[in-house]
Amino acid sequence: MKTKMDVKVLGEKLKTLRLKKGFSQDELAESAGVSLRTVQRFENAETIPRGDTVKRLFQIFGMSPDEVLDWSQTEDKGFLLGMNLSGLIFLVFPLLGVVLPLVLWISRKDKIAGVSELGRKLVNFQLTWTLLYYVGVTIYGWSYKYFMLGGNGDISPSSVEGVVWFRMGMVLTIYVIVSVMIAWNTYRINKELSVKYFPKINFLK
Known part of the structure; x- marks a missing residue:
């Protein structure tokens, strides 16, 4: 189960990738087939996104599910x-x-x-x-x-x-x-x- 900290890390990573690629939030939402509000809430860590939503958003940038998952894990x-x-x-x-x-x-x-x-x-x-x-x-x-x-x-x-x-x-x-x-x-x-x-x-x- 993802914690608030996990979601914040994922949101920051998504925003960094989006800006690097020159995507607006609206363009990212359209490309991933999700709502603009979903992208906004995800980047601002306002909600815990579903697993399939996370994968769809990050796959726009060529990230595999395993790479996305690693970002929400702690180091030990x-x-x-x-x-x-x-x-x-x-x-x-x-x-x-x-x-x-x-x-x-x-x-x-x-x-x-x-x-x-x-x-x-x-x-x-x-x-x-x-x-x-x-x-x-x-x-x-x-x-x-x-x-x-x-x-x-x-x-x-x-x-x-x-x-x-x-x-x-x-x-x-x-x-x-x-x-x-x-x-x-x-x-x-x-x-x-x-x-x-x-x-x-x-x-x-």
């Missing part, structure tokens, strides 16, 4: 840092490493600038490696049952050792990748750079 680097670091819960419980960032993303995506981009990239990254983790655990379980319970009951120590090392290597590799990427992007957020999570599958667009 601390939240972005905390949200990014929440992915480290993966080291304790992999599935929670997806759920916690997802909840934080949904709760603030329309309120804090940068949350939508970070949330999408972080959750896709966590989903990718959580899936790999559980696929690896499943393969380990099958291998363990095969070598420990299969055949005529004879167990080869080297086979069992190989299975154990497979699990340890898999888990360690995934944990290192997740930890390094989260640490690197925490640094990037702190330096106000864009986040870059890879490799990942873009499950969520």
Whole structure:
């Protein structure tokens, strides 16, 4: 929900763009298909405009809905840092490493600038490696049952050792990748750079 301050910021941005392009309020209203009174009240922050009205007015100047939305959001680097670091819960419980960032993303995506981009990239990254983790655990379980319970009951120590090392290597590799990427992007957020999570599958667009 937009606050009075959000509406004031949007109104000022609209007025700045309109004057820069040499549009009168009447010309802008006609081009966007809204009333002159709507434009006047919007620029003066006298009312909270509907979402479709905001988009129609700003699209006259080639602004995308996402760019318009960013203007009504607050800056909160601390939240972005905390949200990014929440992915480290993966080291304790992999599935929670997806759920916690997802909840934080949904709760603030329309309120804090940068949350939508970070949330999408972080959750896709966590989903990718959580899936790999559980696929690896499943393969380990099958291998363990095969070598420990299969055949005529004879167990080869080297086979069992190989299975154990497979699990340890898999888990360690995934944990290192997740930890390094989260640490690197925490640094990037702190330096106000864009986040870059890879490799990942873009499950969520």
